Every structure is written in C-alpha cells, then in structure tokens.
Amino acid sequence: MRGLLLAISTLTVLISPGYGQFPGSPVSDYRSGLFVQNPCVSKQTCSECLQTPTCAWCMKEDYTSLDGAPLPRCNQETHFSAQSSSRVQCPIDEVVNPNNVFRVIQNIDLQRASQYHEAVQVQPQHVSLKMRVNEAHNLDFFYEQAQDYPVDLYYLMDLSKSMEDDKEKLSKLGDLLAATMQNITSNFKLGFGSFVDKVVMPYVSTVPKKLEEPCDGCAAPYGYKHHMRLSTDTSTFSGEVKRAQVSGNLDAPEGGFDAIMQAIVCKNEIGWRDKARKLLVFSTDAGFHYAGDGKLGGIVKPNDGFCHLDSKGTYTHSTLQDYPSVSQINHKVKENSVNVIFAVTEEQFDVYNMLQANIEGSSAGTLSADSSNIVELVKAQYQAITSSIEMKDNATGSVRVTYYSSCVGDGPVRQTNKCSGLRVGSRVQFTAKIEVVKCPKDPREWRQKFQIYPVGINESVLVDLEMMCQCECEQPGNPGYMENAPQCSGHGTYMCGICQCPTDFFGRRCECDRENLGFHGDLEAGCRPDNTTTTLCNNRGDCICGKCECYPRENPDEIVSGDYCECDNFSCDRYDGLLCSGPEHGYSACECRATNETCITPYGEHINKLCSGHGSCSCGECKCFETEEGQFSGRFCEECPTCPGKCEELTPCVQCLQFQSGTLADKEDEFGVDLCDKCPFDVIEVEKAEDYVRDDERLCTFIDDDDCRATFVYGYHNSTGQLMVWVQTTKECPVVVDVMGIILGVIGAIVAVGLLLILMWKVFTTIHDRREFARFEKERAMAKWDAGENPIFKSATSTYKNPTYNGKM
Template sequence: MKTLQTKTGFWILCMPIIVYSQVSEDLKPSQCVTKKSCGECVTIHPECGWCSAKDFDSDGSRRCDTIGNLIGKCPNKDIVHPNSKMEKLEDRHLSDTRTSEEDPVQIKPQKIKLKLKPKSPFSLNVEFRQAVDYPVDLYYLMDLSKSMEDDKDKLAALGNLLATTMGNITNNFHLGFGSFVDKIVMPYVSAIPEKLVEPCTNCAPPYGFKNHMPLSINTKQFEKQVKAASVSGNLDAPEGGFDAIMQAVVCHDHIAWRNKSRKILLFSSDSGFHHAGDGKLGGIVKPNDGLCYLDKYGNYNMSIHQDYPSLSHINMQVKRNKVNIIFAVTGDQFSIYERLSDQLEGSTVGRLENDSSNIVELVKGQYSKITSTVKLQDNARNEIIDIKYYSSCLGGQRRNTNECEGLKVGNSVSFEASIEVKKCPKNKAEWNQTVQIYPVGLNEALLIDLEIICECPCEKPWNEERNSDKCTHGNGTYQCGICRCYDGRSGKKCECDSKDADPTTVEAKCIFGNDTKSCSGRGICHCGICECFSRQNPQEKVTGKFCECDNFSCDRDEGQICSGPDHGTCECGECQCLSDWMGHACECRKTNETCVAPDSNKICSGHGECKCGTCECFESENQRYSGRFCEDCPTCPGLCEDLKECVQCLMFESGPLTTEECKNCTFIPVEINEAEVTESDQRLCVFRDDDDCKYKFVYKLDENEKPLVWVQRTKDCPEPINILAIVLGVIGGIVLVGLAFLLTWKLLTTLHDRREFAKFENERKMAKWDTGENPIYKQATTTFKNPTYGGK
C-alpha cells in the first residue's frame, strides 16, 4: 500500500489510530477526475482526494485527483482525504479463572466504533478463548411417540449418569426436559374420541409439545420427570419435532435459558419430521409466527392453529437465541438429519442406539465436538459490507478461514477480520450500521458501531454557506470550494441563467458527436462551453471545442510520440509527419535506400518489397528468402542439378551427355584447385558420377542472371577393391578358426581323462580288501539240521 504523506513528511489528516488498508484495485485516472462533488470523489477510490481551496479550478485544475497530484498544487489544509479510523469502546480481558464473579468474557474486544471509507479494507484483530466452567444449559427434547417407549425408560435410568458426566465437564450445569408427539388433528392423529383419550394401550392423549421440566440445577428431578412422562401415539410416520424445536428455542423464560450460557438443545427421535406446508393436510393454513405459546402447564396451545415452522425460520431463531442443536437419531434416520444439520447454524448429529443406551456418550462426544470448535459469523449485509476472516488457528499457515478446530479450555485463538465497505448505500439512514461478529452458539459478540464515510466533512450542513457571496448574486450554496447552484442557475459560480433553458439542451452543446460524456469526459461544461482540464505534465494539452483533441494520445514508436520531434508532431490524436517520414507513428522513411544492398542496385535483391525502410521478403511454397536484403534462400533448389551434367561433360568428358549435346552448354567452367564458397552469393554443389567419384563446383549468377562456374580440377575417387586378398583372407580365417576349435577340444578332452584317472588311483589306494577278491562277492554256505534231534 502506498502511504499517503505530504512532501514535508507529516500526515495530511491526523487519526487516533492508524489503519492498515489495502487498495483492492489499480487506480484509473478517470476514476478521480470525473467526479464533481467531494463525497463522490473521496469514496470512488482510496487514493482520490479533493481540493477545497477557493478558485483552485479557475485555471482548469481538477479538484478531484490522486493525492500525489494534489500535493504541491493544493494547500495541505485544503486537501480533503478522510481516512478510516477505529476507537475501542469496550475491551475487557478474556476470562481465565474459576472464581470470577462477573459474566465470563470469551471474545475480545467487545465493542468498537469504526469509521470506514468504501473500498478501503480495515483489518481488525479478534481474540477468542473458551472460559473455564462456562455455564451449560442442556434441554433434552424427546420424541414420546409409542415407538420411543423403551428409550424413555433407558433415559430415566441414565439421567443421573448424564448429569454426573456433564458435571465433570463444567461445574455450572443446568438440565431440563420436554417432549413432543404431533398436532392433534387428522391426518396426524386419529380423530375418534376414544383414540383422542387413549391412542394406544397405556398411552397418554396426544399433544404437540410439553415442557415437563425447565432448566434447573436440580438434576435429580430430571429422572422423576422422565419416568412420570407417558408415551402417546399418532398415525403418520413423521412427528411434530419442528413445532417443539421452535417453542423450546423461543420460550426463553419458560425453558429458563440463561443469558450467558452455552445453550444445547438435545433432540431425540426415531422418525422424520413435518415442515412448513404440511399443516395444510389438516386444514391449518396460518403460518408459524415464531412466538412463544406455552401455557402455565408448559403445553403448546397453538399446535392446531399454526402451521409447522420452516427450516429457515428455525435457523433464524437458532441464530438469534444462540442455541446449539444436537440431533440424536437412530441409524435409519441419520442421513436425513445429517442433511438437516447442514442447514442449521451450530448444529450436529449423532447416531442413537435403538434403546438410547448410548445417550450419555453421545452427548459427551457431541458437546466436545461443539466446544472444541469456534466459528465466527457476522450479520453484515453482504451487498454493502464484506467481511473476510484469516487465522493460523493453533499454529500452521495463515489461511482464509472463520473456523478453528481442536481447541481445549484455555486455548486462545486470534482471527483477523478484514472489513470492507463495497459501496455507499443510497439511503442515508444506512450510513450508520451496527455489525455483530459472534462465535456460533454463544451469546457473546463484538459489536461494531460502523459509520460509512460517504461524504466529506465540508459537506456537512453546519459547514455550508447558503446564499454565499462566493456564488454569483448568492445563487448557490458554497461547500468544499465549489458552488452548488440553486434551481435555474448553473456554472462554476452559478453565473449561468438556465431558468428558461433546457439543461439537457445546454449540456448537449458540450457533447461531441455520438459521445455520451460532456466535453469528452476531459473538461467541464460551463454555460454550454467546454473548459478543458489541465494535465499534470505541462507539455500535455487538451484542446478542441469539445476537449476532443490532445497532443499526447498519438501512436508511439519506441516509447516516443510520433517517433519524437525529429519525425513528427501529435495534433488532435494523429501524427503529422515531417517531409522525410511517413507511417502511423512517423517511423518510416520515405526513401528506399536502406533496402538496397551495398554491392547491388536492386531493391531487396529483387526478392522482396521495401516497406518502411525494411525489406519484406517474398515467400512461396518452395522458396523463402531471408536476410536484411532478402539475399538468402536456404530452401531454394538452386541450379546445381541443372549444371552438373554440363560440368561432367565439359570438365571431365563423362556423364550422360553426348559430344553434340555438350556443345549446347551455355557456360565455360573455370578450373580451380579447391571448390569453396568465398562470396555470399555463391553456391557449392557436390555430386558423385557413375564411377562413384565425388566432384565439386561453385557457381553464382552475374548481373544478367547467367551462371559463372568454378570446378575443382580433381575428383575424389575411392580406392579399388582387391578381390584376391579378400578371398584368401576369408579362407585363412576359416582354417584358423577350425584349428582353434580342434585344439580347444583336444585340450579339454585330455584334461578330463587325467582328472578321471587320478580319481581312480585315489580310490584304489583307499580300498580295505584284497584287490584280488571281489568285495561284494560271498560264497554259498550249507547248513544241516537233524529233525529228529531235540537237543537232548
């Protein structure tokens, strides 16, 4: 941001608090100069200022201009450039002790006064810290239709555990209980008299909503009230939960919500819900008005007279009363209430067991989820005020966010709120607004008393000079250095009589052609005559009857208007070139001398066109000339192919041409030792003849486009091949390879035999038997036994 300071180093306007502002868009010169009043001027862009000095614009100077342009021209005391400023009205420290007798403070600061100019963002630091033992009000709102009978019994048994668990979280805990069924009309409940008394076995008569137990520190009473409550019945599947939520939220005194507490509405059900419009099925057409209608017994007595509330209506009341809703629903309803939770500020949803046995853990988990997150919201009108939030939360990178998670009691989080006024409201009553920045679900907020700067101090009624003698014959009000003329008068000093003249006709005299701006937007229409603005650069002039001409908007070349004074001058937006120059910016010489090569007399070598002193070379499918003078043509085929046969014939007496045909060649080659390109317009040609000999020659075209040829006198021929040496070499190679294979085979065989013989000798020496006898041979033995002999 550019800091606006005078050349002497002091601020133009003093402010109690210096405000950081960021210019959101680049300043266009026309944004300032087209504004005719101080208020319009200073609010169009942060860098626009107004000079309120008397007769400042008598020489055509612009009262509305950038601060940089006004400094030095306008006296410092007369430069009007109101800046944003902020004053803290209430800035108490955040609460951090258990013994504080005052209401806990969790957001800082609490109240500020802010003066803000449009399009000048203001950065405000907002701190949040969750206080220890912050009061908690938990109101249990339960669906007591017949299907929830087992849940009621389980809740009664878990009542003390719920109170104990929440008591471990905070010492300042209140608990209440309410229930709901549905509207007592068809088709929601049966209209049969007996069913209205007992809709199901051992059931109580149906009802809309009942407050059984207001919020109280006596949590033991909760168990008694839950046991005493009777279930009821209805016909359709959806319940009247929206009626119950609305009454539980808005009936502040009946429910006994505390002003400074975290308000939690625990909604428990196993069914869906009716919403706005469903009441028409029962003949109920009156919309829900969002007011409290509980009688002295806690019963909702407008259930059959008002329709169900809408989702947006509930959300509005939830935001207004700072209530967090926890939806504890069974698994089959979870997805429905999850989508519902997305539409209600500060609400969450948890999965409830079929008998509500996990209600304590669910409440503990959802409460932890709510309290571990802080989310800042505001009530600013988006079409006028834009607020962006930035934070690094508990560490990490600073990012654009209004929400921080993972907080614990005692953690401090700092947010930067960037507040920007988009535009001045048309209604002056909206120039002063009260904006709240608040943490969702808490009845605490930062109050911003916002004053939108839409006019200059010198435009205030007490700074005006009515019937001023500074305006001709007192025909206007003098303010901010200019006259605001009365009806029938016009002009800088109200000197023009426009009483009998049509203002549109007078203004039309200052409009050029089909232009929509008076004096081309570069002057002031004074009594039907344009007075052109002066420029910051004294060399730049705006002229013409309608200020339509100038000497600075002509075409430029290399940054100079009309290529500089040596080439031409700018008159009414067009370059007037001197005699030797031409072109839109007088950048082109009228002569073609710069397009002719030093060693030629042809423009662009005859292969291009001279434009603005530069050659533009011709191009075709096969030829593309280049170079400063179009002297090069890398892609051109040339005359090599056309000349090669004549070169063979005339120089080497070879080639396809006969002696007669050779006489038709139109050039005489010149023998040289080495064919090389020595001049820029020469071409080297290399070919091979039928004997595979390479020959070279160089050519170029003379002034008459005839070839001049220089031929290298010797050809480069390959050495002749010795066939006999090749044959003998191949035979010798085959013999040597064969002998090598035989020797290798013989060597490997001999080594193998010797290894086997050595192994045999070693085994023979180690034998343990007579070598003359076979060790595996055994002679036969004969055994005789007398069968009659018994061994006696």
C-alpha cells in the same frame, strides 16, 4: 439538484471521448482496451471522490494551475501530498482525504467464570469503525474457551408409543447423564420436555375414545409439554422422565419442529442462561413435519416464532399455527445461540444429517434402538462442538467481512473462519478484514451495527460502523457549505469548493441564466467552429455559457487551449526529435528512467503496486518473479497462467445473479437480506464470453443445476481494481435423449412391421384363393354330360276297376 454545469460535464464524459480518448488523456474506456491512468479526475463531486479508493478532494475556492487554468479537484492522494509547488496548488488543510478511524469501546480481558464475574471468551467486545468505501480495515480479535464454562442441557424427547423403551432407558440413565456432564463443568443445569404431534386429523385419531387413549396404556395425545425447568437439581430428572407417559399418533412423522421452536424461544419458562453453552438434545426415531404440512389438518396460519406455553407447560397453539420452517428454526437457533444435537436412530440418521447442515451450530448422532448409548452420544457431541469454533457475522450486503487465522498452530495465516482441535484454554486469534463495498442508497443505512460472533456462544464483537459516503463540507452547518453564496453568483449552494446550481442557472459559478442567453435557444452555438459539425469544444472541454472551458491535464506542463480547445502543446511527434529531449537532459543511453513510474500497475486488482507486487523494476521495466504459486508474466507482472483462479469462488454468485440457481438462489439471511444481494459484484450479460478474454481476464465454466455448461469471464477494472464479471447469457446444454420417444418409436415400428406382415399375408392368401377358384370354374366349364334315354326304362302304369260296376246306369 446538481447544477447544469455538472450535468453537462458528466454527460460529456459518458457519451464522448473528450475526457479520455484523445492522445495522452488521463481517462479511457476499459472496454476499448485503453487503460485508465487516473480514476479520480472524472469525479465531479466530493462525495463521488470520497467513494473512490486512493482519491482525495481539494475544496480550495479557486483551485487553478499557475497559468489560471482550473485543475481537477479530485485526484490521487499522492498528488496532493507531493512537495513540488509546481504541481500542488491546494493547501493541505483544504484537502478532503479522511482515513479510516478505529476505536475500541469495550475491551475486557479473557477470563474464566467465578463467583465475582461471568466468563469472557471473546475480546474485544465493542468497537467503533469509521470507514471509506473499498478501503479495508483489519480487526484483530481473540477467542478462548473458558474453563468450567456453564452448560444448560435441555432433553427434548419423542414420547410416541415407539419410544417407550427409550423412555425407560433414559429414566435409568438420567443420573449417569447428569454426572457425566458435571465432570465436564461444575456449573451444569438439566431440563426435560417431550412431544408427540398436533391433535388434529390426520396426525392423530380424533375419535373420542382415541383422544382419551390412542393406544393401550397411552396418555392422551399432545403437541409439546415442558416437564422440567433447567435446574442444578439433576436428581429429579430421572423421576420426571419416568412419570412422563407415552402417547400415540397416526402418521409416521412427528411434531418435533413445534417442540424445538417452543424449547428455544420460551427462554424464561425453560430457564436458559445468557452466559452458558446451550445444548438442546432432540431424541426421536421418526421424521418431522415442517411448514406447509399443517394444511393437511386445515391449519394455514404460519408459525409466528413466539412462546405459547400455559401455566402447565403445554403448547397452546399446536392446533392454531402451522409447523415452523427449517429457516425459522435456523434463525431462532442463531438468535438465541443454541446448539441442537439430533440424537436419532440409524434409519433416520441420513435425514437429520442433512437437516443439521442447514441449522447453524447443530450436529447429528446415531442413537441405539433403546437409547442406551445416550450418555456417550451427548458427551461425544458436546466435545465435538466445543473443540471447534466458527466465526460468523450478521453484516448487511453493503459490508463484506473476510476472516483469517492460523488457528492454534504457528503456521501461516490463511483465510478461514473455522478452527478445530481446540482445548480448554486454547487462545485463537482471528483477523476480520472489514470492507464497505458500496454506499447504500438510503443515507439512514450509512450507520450500522453488526456482530462478529462464535457460533453457538452468546458473546460477540459489536461493531459500530459509520460509512464515509459524504463529505462534511457537503452538509449544512459545516465549514465549506453555504447557501445562496456569493461564490455562486447568489443563486446556488457553495459546497466543497464548487457550486450546486438551481434549475434555472448553470455554469461553474451559476453565472449562466437559461432565460437571458443570446444564442436564441442554441446554448452550444458558441462552442462549435461552424455549423458543419456537432462536436463541442473538439471533445476536449466543456461548453459553459456558450464558451469552451478546456479540460485540464494531469501534468500541469501540458495545456489544452483555443476558442474551441483545438490547440495543445504536447501532441507533436517526438519520435525523430532531440535525443534525450536535449543536452540538458542527457546524451546517449538515456533509455533507463530515473523513477519507477512506468512500473506502477495502473489497473486491475494490484493497482498502484510496483509490478503488481510480483516483480522488481529494472530500467523502467518489470522483471517478474517465479514463486511457489507459479511464474508471473505480463507488462506489470499481473498475470499468472499457472496460479489458481477464482472460478470456483465466483460460481455461486454467478449462478444466483444470472441464472437464479445454485446454493444462494431464493435464500435470505437471518435479517431477510437476499443472499444474492451480498455478492460483491454485478454481472454483465454478453452474447459470447470468450470475446471478453484479454490479457488479464480468466475464462471460467461450470455445470449448472440443469446439467448445462455456463461460461463467464472475470477480470479487474483498469482504474479502480473492481472485480468485473461477464456472463454468457446462453448455456450449452447436452442433447436430451427422449427415452419415451424412442420407446414409443420402437413400439410403433414393431406394430407397423406386424401390420405390414399381416397385410402381405392377406394379399397372398387372397391371390391364392382367387387362383384356385378360377381353376375350379374352368374345369367345370369344360365337363360334358350325356342327356340320352335309358332303353330299358318304362314309366309306371296303374289300372283301377270297380267290381260292382256292370256298365249300366
């Protein structure tokens, strides 16, 4: 553990203005707008100092000024290299300031292949590099395409029923294909394989009869078969293609990814050579299944990326493992340096053209309906592949590699990792700017190996990298390291000139015992003038064992003193003082300084440069240049309003780090490192980005994946030159038009109007009917009926007589 002294010192720097915000202090807060003049003096250990650019550490045991005041051990390297004895009190052999160390381990000259040796296309082949953080090293290396370089071409063909005529055409063109490639290189090998799909439902019919003959004249279905090993006997190619039988399946996509994976990883079975240009020609007229599709057939085990071919060349795990993913294919392509050529029909070209953009070193070409143009297509794609070169690396997120080259021309060097228009014998020089951007937390990662390689070629520059993240004097067994040292009162470990104290002791020499102090638990009482304040040492010193030790000044002539660091000899008002500081310094016209110190840029990306490299120093002031990029301005010529900014370059990282969107989101490199972690900066969340735009910051905006406008500001830290990015947490999104709501609203309005009209019609009809009925009732009540008798009316009378009756009983 670091001693309590260092903890108190660090805490004082972080939470109080003591070490930077009183007048003339060498350190200040970037956000407060005060520029940091010296980033080194605040570093408390040698390892922290070593990880700060341009800083050096003095490990002298008693490092003090002439008057005995302690001096900051970490300071600018120019401070220790100065010759003035009044300033430098540290012997040069006790200054820890290691430089980057570069050594070439293997450097075989570029050469063509012969019967005595293999071709060499990349030089050098192996280097070692010992580097400090943020101090770049430029590594120059060369690439030259060797004449008559070996070529391995493996033809992988879709043999479903729809490709039957293509198979026949390929068998006839086999000799021509071999002859064409042998005209390009005499060291040529050719092989052949085919594929259909997984033999499970729903990819193929599992009816027993269909498993034997899925279509008329078809062979039994299969996943992938390796028919012909890569061989110089190309005359057998046509025969193998002709003997291969077509088969059939049910769904439209094919199992091509299974075949590609096996054709790449089965190195011994296929016969791939290490020192050869490996071409895998993939021919099909259909789409492809990929990871996850296997679940439709009940296959849930992920593809393991290993070879599974039996003695007959058949893929044995077709029904056991899922299809590979695009990223798995890409990883294996890069690992084995294979160039995949997708030769597909016109209706499938767009799909495979998007696929090749996600597989390194691959390309796509349009195949005719019967594959009659296959020879011209392979030749054209091979020439396109070999006429350009792209350099990449597999460095971790702690290392940044930037490439520069003028390619084959004699123009200016520019930032690029790709050159085109190459011919056999064209030599291209690249410069790789290698930077350690941060020290990994795990010390085991301070030593790394990574490769700088041309895409599709199994050659590389192997870099053994050692990061200088710790001083040697902080490691046991080295000079300057001693446990229970007398310099540390026998309690702590002496390292690099300072003491690392155990838990119960603190102080510069571990002289303070927490249990035996006389302040009754208040360790700070002796560092306050009275009980009316909680400020220790006036924020201008450290409280050590109850006494103030005042901070030293960068200028040894300036001294802070007093029991509570309340006095100094440099804060007096000199505005009306002596002219030119007295007659010994000059009389009038002293406004021009004898040095250029006032023109040295103290902050930003051009720190410690004269006028930021964009102007000249005249009489202590910068006179800015006007270049082709634009007119520079500012006190140190650090600004260029008309120059192109870095908004577009920083946008992908801002999207990924802040909003988890963009091209880098949820993606990993071939080593499983999240691409977000490779971003060379951390974002700072702010409520409003515009508030952080000052003189040397740039405001940037971009449209995110959700069509919302995001805003961020970038600038450079005043002391370290580190890139800083402030991102506004909220995005400005356009008003979303609710189309469905509008449609439903219109429909609702129409229905409502219709219902209203019906209601009005009903009301009017009812009123009209009631009026008519009332009129009828009124007329009926007014009608008069005559109830008199008819004078000619007589009622009918009937008389009955019995002729047999004579009135006697």
